[in-house]
Amino acid sequence: MIQKDSSSVNKLGFLIIMLLLSGSLMAQKKPAANPLESFLDTQFWLGLKMGINYTQAFPDTRNTGFSPIDYSPDSLRKSYDDFALPGAHMGLEMNFYHRGFSASFQPAYKRSRYKYNSILEWRGESSGDRFETRYDVEQRLDVIELPLIIKYDIIRKGKVRPFVMAGGFHSFIASAQKDVKITQIDYSSGNPLESSGGTSTLGVKDAFKGYSGVSGGIGVNLDYWNIRTVFEVNYKRSLTSATQPNVQQNELASLGETNDEIFIRDISISLGFVFPFRFIDQQFKAY
Numbered sequence: 001m002i003q004k005d006s007s008s009v010n011k012l013g014f015l016i017i018m019l020l021l022s023g024s025l026m027a028q029k030k031p032a033a034n035p036l037e038s039f040l041d042t043q044f045w046l047g048l049k050m051g052i053n054y055t056q057a058f059p060d061t062r063n064t065g066f067s068p069i070d071y072s073p074d075s076l077r078k079s080y081d082d083f084a085l086p087g088a089h090m091g092l093e094m095n096f097y098h099r100g101f102s103a104s105f106q107p108a109y110k111r112s113r114y115k116y117n118s119i120l121e122w123r124g125e126s127s128g129d130r131f132e133t134r135y136d137v138e139q140r141l142d143v144i145e146l147p148l149i150i151k152y153d154i155i156r157k158g159k160v161r162p163f164v165m166a167g168g169f170h171s172f173i174a175s176a177q178k179d180v181k182i183t184q185i186d187y188s189s190g191n192p193l194e195s196s197g198g199t200s201t202l203g204v205k206d207a208f209k210g211y212s213g214v215s216g217g218i219g220v221n222l223d224y225w226n227i228r229t230v231f232e233v234n235y236k237r238s239l240t241s242a243t244q245p246n247v248q249q250n251e252l253a254s255l256g257e258t259n260d261e262i263f264i265r266d267i268s269i270s271l272g273f274v275f276p277f278r279f280i281d282q283q284f285k286a287y
Helices: 004-026 035-039 250-255
Strands: 044-062 079-081 084-098 101-105 108-123 130-152 158-184 193-203 212-222 226-239 262-275
Touching: 044 079, 044 108, 044 212, 084 130, 084 262, 101 158, 130 212, 158 226, 212 262
Parallel strands: none
Antiparallel strands: 044 084, 044 262, 079 108, 084 101, 084 108, 101 130, 108 130, 130 158, 158 193, 158 212, 212 226, 226 262
16 A cells, blocks of 8 residues: 555655746747747838928139229128028938847939129219129039948837947039029119119039038838838038039139139938838738
């Protein structure tokens, strides 16, 4: 009888040990990974990007077509309107994403526009002998822009993912055009008499050169179906001049109109639509 009871105790002890080991193994087993998050951890994205931009032409060195003798050169300075005219851009967006970070290459064709005005004044011996010529200029620059940007997702999960970004760019001049409106004002009759001096449209590509700079901004990704919509606001600032030194501008040179040495700054607002290279098949429904 004693031997039989001992055997039963041994079997019961063995059964308890096996149950404990089984429970321990189940506790150590990791939960299955979310297939969507695994799919998006490393991904290539390709798509289109378009938007508008506003440009500031920042003059570093002021240039004039005349050398003043008896008056201050400051009177010949151009007056720039900052971020006044909308431009546009369109291009590709190519992203490589890995665990919150993206390397993004975004080649684009971009049109920038800015305007300025300048006044040339002649004064005679009497106070009434005065004649002004005003130049209102709109400058258009078409460039091929090659930016390289690093993005970081502030939120890595969910359909809405805000991010910050920073990078650099180089722009090649494709074309440049200047529209000039000339207005003449005669004060000799006592009352200002205004007349049109005509308008001119000139190709001035030779007066500009490619420029490089840095950029930074914020944005948000919105994921739905197999599409990612990207909204960005980006500030770009050139670190090199966009104008060629000592280049005269056709018939405007005789009128004293010449470029300052300018640096380009702009604010770009963009909307893009990108698609994953690793396409989601019918058996894997992301959303």
